[in-house]
Ligand SMILES: Cc1cc2nc3c(=O)[nH]c(=O)nc-3n(C[C@H](O)[C@H](O)[C@H](O)COP(=O)(O)OP(=O)(O)OC[C@H]3O[C@@H](n4cnc5c(N)ncnc54)[C@H](O)[C@@H]3O)c2cc1C
């Protein structure tokens with residue numbers, strides 16, 4: 117009889133760290149470890165590396181920071197890559213990165229629990245086979261590296277009357293292109309980088325998007341006179357305090373983009389970098405959506421009060437008709453769902469200690485990629501974590 121009891125579950129002893137997640141964070145920490153001669157086991161619930169990029173993003177996606185901010189440790193992008201690599205190029209790079217560093221993740225391994233066994237001084241990690249119900253493996257090792265990312269699960273808000281709407285409602289992680297929406301009225305909920313870019317893509321496919329902007333948001337030009345706004349910010353931060361850099365960014369944005377209030381887009385009182393660091397609210401780097409808002413191709417509407425059949429009532433009392441709804445409402449970490457008995461992560465699934473100190477916990481626990489600093493934060497964590505584990509590993513093996 118098939119049994120999923122602990123007694124019959126295969127147990128794998130891991131010589132080295134157990135890394136949960138085979139995205140950029142898991143791959144880079146495993147690669148840095150291997151460069152120091154430390155083996156690891158990388159587990160991922162998906163069937164490929166970087167599943168966020170391969171399976172859960174739209175076709176037209178490009179990196180929106182200049183390429184050198186997005187390279188992983190030890191391997192630059194190929195010379196012929198453009199300043200903003202496409203999703204395909206980035207995925208090719210990640211696959212080449214895994215191959216070059218000899219990292220071979222174990223796929224279809226969804227980690228459902230991990231806890232520290234203080235008596236044994238070891239981490240016990242349970243992974244369920246993503247496709248075979250009841251089929252689970254227990255991995256046991258000295259170190260646990262959490263690399264499941266800030267975007268592990270979708271935020272799906274509950275709306276009054278959602279059941280009455282009647283049309284298709286999907287999260288932006290399922291969106292590939294506007295082809296399926298040609299000629300349709302689409303209500304896009306959320307105005308982060310995803311909401312803005314999906315609206316732009318819908319316009320390019322002759323759909324009719326309305327974008328819900330319920331609150332204030334920072335929109336910055338991606339570039340100013342050919343120089344990336346992000347590079348300008350990083351440069352200024354070398355000399356000036358963050359609040360002053362934020363003031364300069366807002367002034368420059370006003371200069372380059374004009375007054376957005378007329379378009380229904382208010383700026384928050386906190387600065388763009390301050391809000392990114394403190395609340396994880398990423399400023400929008402505009403790649404063309406604003407022009408489509410100005411031209412009227414994208415309608416900006418306020419928050420949703422409730423849905424009704426074929427549309428939604430808004431907080432200002434207006435009603436909009438819609439054939440489909442796309443939720444571009446963001447993502448959340450899933451660490452609290454599976455990491456047990458540790459208070460290193462908050463209930464939001466981020467390390468309690470903020471950047472740059474949130475990479476190391478107690479008893480051989482580490483995190484990579486929860487810095488709210490995109491891929492450059494991933495690389496910075498990966499280098500520190502690998503160095504720390506490798507140092508302990510070398511001490512341990514030299515005393516054997
Ligand atoms: C649309 C989009 C565009 C972005 N663009 C940029 C950009 O241009 N520049 C930039 O710097 N950052 C960007 N980011 C930020 C993004 O966080 C990073 O690009 C990057 O993917 C983070 O890497 P990660 O490995 O931490 O997380 P992920 O890439 O999400 O990888 C985490 C992995 O963990 C796996 N996993 C999750 N839970 C479990 C579990 N319980 N068990 C087993 N496996 C699990 C997932 O399958 C996934 O493969 C973007 C994010 C999004 C959503």
Ligand SMILES: NC(=O)C1=CN([C@@H]2O[C@H](COP(=O)(O)OP(=O)(O)OC[C@H]3O[C@@H](n4cnc5c(N)ncnc54)[C@H](OP(=O)(O)O)[C@@H]3O)[C@@H](O)[C@H]2O)C=CC1
Nearest residue numbers: 178179180273306307308309310311330331398444445446
């Ligand atoms: N490389 C690239 O070009 C891209 C990068 N990204 C990155 O991916 C990450 C995720 O971005 P994204 O998917 O846009 O998510 P974000 O979390 O950045 O944005 C979510 C949006 O949804 C809104 N929202 C949430 N709940 C509701 C609700 N109930 N009603 C109305 N609006 C709601 C939020 O508004 P509020 O602020 O009021 O809560 C916010 O505007 C970011 O770091 C982003 O930079 C995304 C796309 C492209």
Ligand SMILES: O=C(O)C(=O)Cc1c[nH]c2ccccc12
Nearest residue numbers: 181392398399401488489490491
């Ligand atoms: O795109 C993302 O999700 C990122 O996290 C990249 C990023 C890190 N810091 C920023 C500051 C402003 C805009 C984007 C980013």
